[in-house]
Amino acid sequence: MKKILLVLVILIVSVIFLGVRCEDISDINQFLRSETTTVEEVTKEEVDEFTLILWERNDVQKPFLELYDRFQRDSNWKIKIERFTRPFEQNVLYKWEEGKRPDIIDFHLTTVLFPGNNWFSKLDPEKNVISLSNMEFVGNMKYNLLDSVTTMEGDVLGTVIIHPIMLGVVYNKEIFKENSFKIPKNYEEFYNLCEKIKNKGVTPIYVPWMDPEHLTYYSMFWTDVYKDDPVWWNKINSGEADFEQPAILNGLEALKKLIEAGYFQPYITEGTWKESHEKLMDDEVAMVFQEDRFLWDLVRIYGIEEVNKKIGMFGLSMNSNTVSWLLHAPGAGYAIPITGDNKKEEGSREFINYITSNGYQEFIDDLQIPPVFESFEMPEFTIDSYREILEYYNKDSYPVFCYGLKASWGPLEVFMQELFTGASSPELIAKKMSSNFKIDAKERGILE
DSSP: OHHHHHHHHHHHHHHTOOOOOGGGTTOHHHHHOOTTSOOEEOOSSOOOTTEEEEEEETTOOHHHHHHHHHHHHHSSOEEEEEEEOSSHHHHHHHHHHTTOOOSEEEEOOBOSOOTTTOOGGGGOHHHHBOOOTTSTHHHHBOTTGGGTBSEETTEEOOEEOSOOEEEEEEEEHHHHHHTTOOOOSSHHHHHHHHHHHHHTTOEEEEOOTTSGGGGGGGGGGGHHHHHSOTTHHHHHHHTSOOSOSHHHHHHHHHHHHHHHTTOBOSOGGGOOHHHHHHHHHTTSEEEEEEETHHHHHHHHHHOHHHHHHHEEEEOOOSSSOOEEEEOOSTTSEEEOBOOSOHHHHHHHHHHHHHHTTTTHHHHHHHHTOOOSBTTOOOOOOSOHHHHHHHHHHHHSEEEOGGGGOSSOOOOHHHHHHHHHHTSSOHHHHHHHHHHHHHHHHHHTTSOO
16 A cells, blocks of 8 residues: 555656646546647647647646647647656757747746746747737736746746745644644744644644755745835845845744754654655644645545545744745746747737637636636635635735845755754855855846
8 A cells, every 4th residue: 555655646746736626636647648638749740830839848737738629629720749858947948959949838937036947048038939018918917927927128928827836834624623723823823833732742843854845935934024125135136135134034043943942853854745745644743834736735645525624724924924925837837939930920829818818717627726817717626725825825925035036045945954954053044045146146247
């Protein structure tokens, strides 16, 4: 049974799935198959004048394929997919640098710095991608998403169709209910809650230390800082301020305080992403700092009924329940490369218009995500905890700290590992971040 579960988890991780329909959860393979669509793979056969080539990741989910299929049905165009295996980004860039161009590309469209995912700028989009600024979806976009994705120098160079990823605290509702624990409204209440949970013989928080990308989520403690100071990013970018400031140090000290109080599992450096699921569902751990996609992973492993019974999710920062969000994964955005074929470029615009208008409602119903465009109806969510974190998001949310920074601050996940093991102090981490940022900013010509 353990071997079967391990294989299942590995499959899930490789898919990085964003959302599924409840009735399909029992058959994971159904989501991975594309046989039900008429979207074809690119072959050596000649592509005719009514065929659009789409560059896509190899593990594209079924709801996306069905969206493409409906576009074919409702238009005069055919879609042929050229799939790229992992490492997806490097393989796309390799072919791009050879001078190859698709008609449409599904890629990371983040236009602000994000470690390892600032891939869009490597396409030199201002020279190689068609402007979509005059398309209808631009005026319909919600949440000011275009401020942090697809836009360069005020020019919209692509579109996103999925909801931002929400960060927060996933918790075991049964542990909370049995002990009459209340959702904390700030860090102080959260700290006191951890002490109560520990006194009940339960580990308050689980950290997947061996999967360090998840450690960056603790930066949500900083969100209140720049949310309340709209020019915070500008101060960092201009050199007027750095990371060695009380607000950032307070967030790091807050995490250190949780560590020193023993509120994480005792074997911190052995913590894994896989075990974070198991410990939470087995009532051994009360909370995990995670993103909302973690909920879908739980559903695929344990089933919708069990997850709805046991799991909730709330937002948290230092002084509020603010939800930090990010949007950077492939599947998030589409752009139209300049090919010189006016007819196909116009067909690609038809595709963008379709997936952001007539084809969009069925897509978000299938994927069970909120709309990012105005005038669309909210799907009926089957995961209660997703609905819960979405309510927090709609009340108070802000992008993660890196979204307005113009240079790299270094490997935050490594710095967080060092904080957990005591190898670095909050002061040293803040100093490392400042030093990394200044070096990179000078290389980019942002600072003198």
